[in-house]
Amino acid sequence: MTFRNKRAVRGGRATALGGVALAVAALLVGCTRTVDGTGAAERWSATKVAGLDITTGESGPRPGEPDTRLVAEGSDGGELDRLARNAVDDVQKYWADELPAAFDRRFDPVTRLISYDSTGPEVTVCNTGTAGAVNAFYCAPDDSVAWDRGQLLPTLNDSFGPMAVVAVLAHEVGHAVQFQLGSVDGQTSSIVKEQQADCYAGSFFRWVAEGNAPHFQLSTGPGLNQILATLFFIRDGAGTGFDAEGAHGNAFDRVSAFQFGFGDGPERCARIDDTEVRRRITQPASGQSPPTDEVTGNLPVDDPDSLLAMQETLRAVFDRSGARWPAIRQALSPCPEVAVTTPASYCPATNTVGLDLAELGRLGTAPERGEGGMGDFAAFAEVASRYALARQQAEGYPLTGLATAQRTACMTGVWAATIVAGRGAVLQLSPGDLDEAVAEMLAPRSLIAADVNGGGIPSGFARVEAFRDGFSAGEIAPCLEKYR
Known part of the structure; x- marks a missing residue:
């Protein structure tokens, strides 16, 4: 996050979010290679995600299903190539019906499928050498989809399971769809192409979740969470501008595009253009940097000045005329009839938000430090979610139940919208901050999307969607109206 008064902040600079995810993301920037020469609002349900029942069944290849007859050039005949070929087959079956409809x-269907090993002898694919090319891409000149079986596919499969491989290849076939529709050309920005492809992948996975795919199955609970975690893994680095060559989007924007396709279908994806992206994108443009009197990076969330600044931003968004502000106490205390949550807890009886400073500090640690943290924004957002409960109590809403959890996520998104850089808040969002929120809401336990007792919906997709509802609306009323 950014603190507008650098003199009030103690501690060194740190970069929010990092590690192996960014290393892989940097290698995926060439997703589409060329050679020179939101739908209607849907009634919310605690048991559904984008209109489908939240399920917790198996996700991955269907057992006993015969393999596709598709052939990949250069294949070693191994399991990962078989997985990739079956994935492309199912994606193309989807588009064979959906594009006409x-x-x-x-x-x-794409003309060629190509498998290569980035760790093996170099070959040329799409006029590019494959040595060290940890990537998957669509090549427009020869209408091919290529993937690296040496490092990329094993990394995705080992980290997130086989559906991560399917997700990446669904994205690549999405680029083929763009070219067949004629919706992109050499002048189209990378971010538009990639956001469309993420969206088209989302529409395909809706079809899979509905049970239509011959080779794969997907639960809308843990299974869909893994797909979103894959998008988080291959996001752009925090320093990448959305207008940079090869930009794909940060995690928040990639997940948003995927959700558009999953919820609203491919027609919504086709509406993604430069105007739509510039209106919605949260990733800064290249070269944008804070003024010299601001401190950016991972702020010390347990610092008294940081806590005071956060409280100022919370009061600005959650204050209600005639209501008493909740006090923030730097300790957790038992509360009548309410389970204490950590690192922040709201007690309705005393109208207080209690903090476990040690745990808050650990959570606020940048991930690359190896201390189990998620970053400063994730920590601040968990505190904001407890403050949002105080506003709900003032409005007369219940503080327990799944609707409360989603309402809380939505209202926390509203708070995030009020601290976007340039709006004058004492705390402001820095690149990568919203990605921390995505990571927190995809975790098994999310306090951002939890009721007063820490309970919430098991679907990370639904949690992120509620947060995005609030962030997009920028005001509390839609959250109170939708999540009842």
């Missing part, structure tokens, strides 16, 4: 256009 949605756009009155015939879908033509």
Whole structure:
């Protein structure tokens, strides 16, 4: 986050979010290679995600299903190539039906599938050498989809399971769809192409979740969470501008695009253009930097000045005329009829937000320090979620139940919208901050999207969607109206 008064902040600078995810993201920037020459609002349900029942069944390849007959050039005949070929087959079956239905256009399967090993002898694919090319991409000149079986596919499969491989290849076939529709050309920005492809992948996974895919199955609880975690893993680094060559989007924007496709279908994806992206994108442009009197990076969330600044931003958004502000106490205390949550807890009886400073500090630690932290924004947002409960109590809303948990996530998103850089708040968002919120809400336990007792919906997709509702609205009323 950014603190506008650098003299009030103690501690060194640190970069929020990092590690192996950014290393892989940097290698995926060439997702589309060329050679020179939001739908109607849906009634919310605690048991559904984008209109589908929240399920916790198996996700991955369907057992006993015959393999596709598709052939990949250069394949070693191994399990990962088999997984990739089956993935492309299912994605193309989806588009064979969906492209005519949605756009009155015939879908033509890609001409070539290519498997290569980035750790092995170099070959040329799409006029590019494969040595060290940890990547998957669509090549427009020869209408091919290529993937690295040496490092990329094993990393995705080992980290997130086989559906991560399916997700990446669904994204790549999405680029083929763009070219067949004629919606992109050499002048189209990278971020538009990539946001569309994420969206098209989301529409495909809706089809999978509905049970239509021959080779794969997907639960809308843990299974869908893993897909979103994959998008988090391959996000742009915090220093990448959305207008940079090869930009794909930060985690928040990539997940948003995927959710558009999953919830609203491919027609919504086709509406993603430069104007839509610039209106919605949260990733800063290249070269944007804070004024010299500001401190950015990972702030010490347990510092008294940071806590005072956070409280100022919370009061600005959650204050209600005639209501008493909740006090913030730097300790957790038992509360009648309410379970104490950590690192922050709201007690309705005393109208107080209690903090476990040690745990808050640990959570606020940048991930690359190896201390189990998520970053400063994740920690601040957990405190904000407890403050949001005080506003709900003032409005007469219940503080327990799944609707409360989603309402809380939505209201925390509203708070995040009020501290966007340039709006004058004493605390402001820095690049990578919203990605920390995504990571927190995809974790098994999310306090951002929890009721007063810490309970919430098991679907990370639904949690992030509620947060995005609030962030997009920028005001509390829609949260109170939708999540009842």
